[in-house]
Amino acid sequence: MSDRYARQLVLPEFGTEGQRKLAESTVLIIGLGGLGCPVVSYLANAGVGQLLLNDFDRVDETNLARQPLYQAADIGRSKAEVAGQWVNNSNPDVAVEVINQRLDKKSLMAAAQAADVVIDASDNIPTRLLAGDVCRQLQQPLVFGAAIRWEGQYAVFRYDLADRPGIELLLADADEMLGDCAGSGVFGPLVGVIGSAMAGEAIKLLLGIGDDGTCLRLFDARYGWRELKLSGSPGTDQ
Numbered sequence: 001m002s003d004r005y006a007r008q009l010v011l012p013e014f015g016t017e018g019q020r021k022l023a024e025s026t027v028l029i030i031g032l033g034g035l036g037c038p039v040v041s042y043l044a045n046a047g048v049g050q051l052l053l054n055d056f057d058r059v060d061e062t063n064l065a066r067q068p069l070y071q072a073a074d075i076g077r078s079k080a081e082v083a084g085q086w087v088n089n090s091n092p093d094v095a096v097e098v099i100n101q102r103l104d105k106k107s108l109m110a111a112a113q114a115a116d117v118v119i120d121a122s123d124n125i126p127t128r129l130l131a132g133d134v135c136r137q138l139q140q141p142l143v144f145g146a147a148i149r150w151e152g153q154y155a156v157f158r159y160d161l162a163d164r165p166g167i168e169l170l171l172a173d174a175d176e177m178l179g180d181c182a183g184s185g186v187f188g189p190l191v192g193v194i195g196s197a198m199a200g201e202a203i204k205l206l207l208g209i210g211d212d213g214t215c216l217r218l219f220d221a222r223y224g225w226r227e228l229k230l231s232g233s234p235g236t237d238q
Contacts, residue, residue, distance in 0.1 A: 158213030
């Protein structure tokens with residue numbers, strides 16, 4: 001086994017068996033912007049066997065301050081293509097499938113069926129709700145994250161477990177934190193913090209030590225972390 005994984009192999013919860021699980025796993029990442037970039041980076045370098053990379057957007061100069069997979073020379077290129085090339089260059093152990101299109105329910109269902117975990121790193125509520133609907137039908141875990149201005153949040157929705165809350169409960173009120181960073185602004189390092197946490201949750205799910213799907217974690221880059229119990233979680237009022 002490659003020495004590149006030596007530091008995680010020594011973790012008791014990891015070991016060679018954990019590394020084997022990662023190598024045999026597939027993760028679908030929806031959205032390759034500020035959140036998707038650190039997700040792709042950490043999953044690829046951890047040795048997840050296959051990454052399905054979805055984004056229909058192209059690299060813009062305004063992306064460069066907070067999306068470190070892209071360089072000035074990539075402006076105008078497909079984000080999915082550039083991210084796929086980055087993975088190929090970074091870790092040849094990882095197979096990549098580029099999905100350079102806006103996913104509708106049929107295409108998202110097809111992509112998600114090939115994955116063990118789905119990660120929603122998108123930037124719009126319809127895509128998030130569609131991801132939740134598909135994961136519920138497939139009984140697959142969904143890792144969600146969002147970031148705007150100075151504040152971010154992430155959660156794991158365990159559609160693979162009974163009686164767990166779904167993403168639709170979180171998005172029912174169209175939380176303003178899920179808005180457009182082009183109009184509201186975003187602190188660059190914030191998306192790195194939330195995206196890295198999302199990658200960590202995905203890896204833990206693949207190792208079989210994942211979050212139980214009952215908490216929303218919130219981070220304010222000025223003041224720190226807090227945690228909320230999700231409505232509809234076992235043991236809480238509906």
